[in-house]
Amino acid sequence: MEADPQMPLLWAIRDLVGLKGTKYGCGVAQCGACVVHLDGEAVRSCVTKVSRAAGKKVVTIEGLSETNSHPVQKAWQDIDVPQCGYCHSGQIMSAAVLLREKPNPTDQDIDDAMAGNICRCGTYLRIREAIHTAAELQKKTGTKG
Amino acid sequence: MKQKPENGMKLFVPKKAATVLSIFIFIVAVGTSAFRNDAPVKQMEFNTINRDSLVSVQAFETVYKTLMSPRCMNCHPAGDVPLQGDDSHLHAMGPKRGLDGKGVYAMKCSNCHQETNIAGLHMPPGNPEWHLPPAAMKMVFQGKSAHELAKQLVDKKQNGNKDIKKLIEHADDGLVLAGWNPGEGRTLPPVTHAEFKKAWITWLQSGAYAPKK
Numbered sequence: 079m080e081a082d083p084q085m086p087l088l089w090a091i092r093d094l095v096g097l098k099g100t101k102y103g104c105g106v107a108q109c110g111a112c113v114v115h116l117d118g119e120a121v122r123s124c125v126t127k128v129s130r131a132a133g134k135k136v137v138t139i140e141g142l143s144e145t146n147s148h149p150v151q152k153a154w155q156d157i158d159v160p161q162c163g164y165c166h167s168g169q170i171m172s173a174a175v176l177l178r179e180k181p182n183p184t185d186q187d188i189d190d191a192m193a194g195n196i197c198r199c200g201t202y203l204r205i206r207e208a209i210h211t212a213a214e215l216q217k218k219t220g221t222k223g
Numbered sequence: 224m225k226q227k228p229e230n231g232m233k234l235f236v237p238k239k240a241a242t243v244l245s246i247f248i249f250i251v252a253v254g255t256s257a258f259r260n261d262a263p264v265k266q267m268e269f270n271t272i273n274r275d276s277l278v279s280v281q282a283f284e285t286v287y288k289t290l291m292s293p294r295c296m297n298c299h300p301a302g303d304v305p306l307q308g309d310d311s312h313l314h315a316m317g318p319k320r321g322l323d324g325k326g327v328y329a330m331k332c333s334n335c336h337q338e339t340n341i342a343g344l345h346m347p348p349g350n351p352e353w354h355l356p357p358a359a360m361k362m363v364f365q366g367k368s369a370h371e372l373a374k375q376l377v378d379k380k381q382n383g384n385k386d387i388k389k390l391i392e393h394a395d396d397g398l399v400l401a402g403w404n405p406g407e408g409r410t411l412p413p414v415t416h417a418e419f420k421k422a423w424i425t426w427l428q429s430g431a432y433a434p435k436k
Binding site: 127 | 315316317318319327328329330331333334335337338341343345346347
């Protein structure tokens with residue numbers, strides 16, 4: 079992909095590559111709707127310039143798994159977490175990093191990891207439950223984010 | 224008992240030779256020193272401490288008001304959440320320090336803070352090394368009196384094992400300098416970096432005295 083190095087990564091992902099799963103929320107790194115993985119870290123693509131991503135691995139919600147079978151995605155489906163759903167690609171990408179680094183998170187770990195992802199529908203309790211479920215799935219299947 | 228003339232000559236010759244040799248060495252030494260290019264110069268004052276409590280405490284007034292300004296103190300919080308804004312409120316979203324001071328899980332500093340400031344009012348400021356002090360050495364500024372902060376800054380157990388030389392060098396650390404390039408919508412520290420550095424070095428080199436209070 080060729081893009082202006084100063085372009086926000088989110089623009090490149092959505093408008094140049096055409097992957098629309100990653101959402102634009104606030105545009106100022108405050109809400110978490112635009113989270114993607116940059117070399118495994120949950121960066122906010124609205125404030126990350128394309129130049130920072132050059133030569134690095136970018137994973138969006140579409141690339142988290144080929145069949146929506148990542149433990150976090152499965153747990154999200156099982157618990158039926160989203161309401162409007164707008165923030166949830168960012169929520170899932172953040173949760174995936176948490177479970178990779180802390181396979182058995184406590185409620186406090188979840189709060190610490192997910193505090194930067196805002197859900198205006200207020201699905202926080204289901205998000206927390208789904209992350210615990212995903213941790214169990216990950217343990218059973220041996221898969222990791 | 225009379226000394227034999229030939230014995231007297233034997234003593235006289237070595238004395239004469241030694242005198243000539245000494246004069247020769249002296250001339251050579253003086254001549255050589257005139258052409259030295261590493262002749263002693265005034266000793267560097269870099270790490271020298273000229274103790275003066277009045278000068279030291281006076282310099283620390285500038286150091287203290289700078290370090291307690293939001294641009295410095297916001298990343299040296301009393302708790303594990305950084306501070307934000309000119310009123311030093313808790314950072315939105317409540318990011319945690321983490322063991323290395325670089326955040327935790329999906330909430331690492333560099334997830335939002337880029338290598339440079341982002342254009343726009345109150346947008347996330349940036350620096351390649353953005354972080355808080357690590358959990359094992361929190362280097363808290365918030366809530367410290369001038370006396371407490373002065374003591375802490377020179378305590379190797381609380382300052383990252385820095386001696387005077389390293390502390391002086393730290394004035395030019397990238398993150399310290401970032402305080403004077405905070406991004407749009409944020410006030411600068413109360414003095415320029417040059418003024419801060421001058422006061423910092425003066426305080427350290429005059430004995431790093433702590434104010435009474």
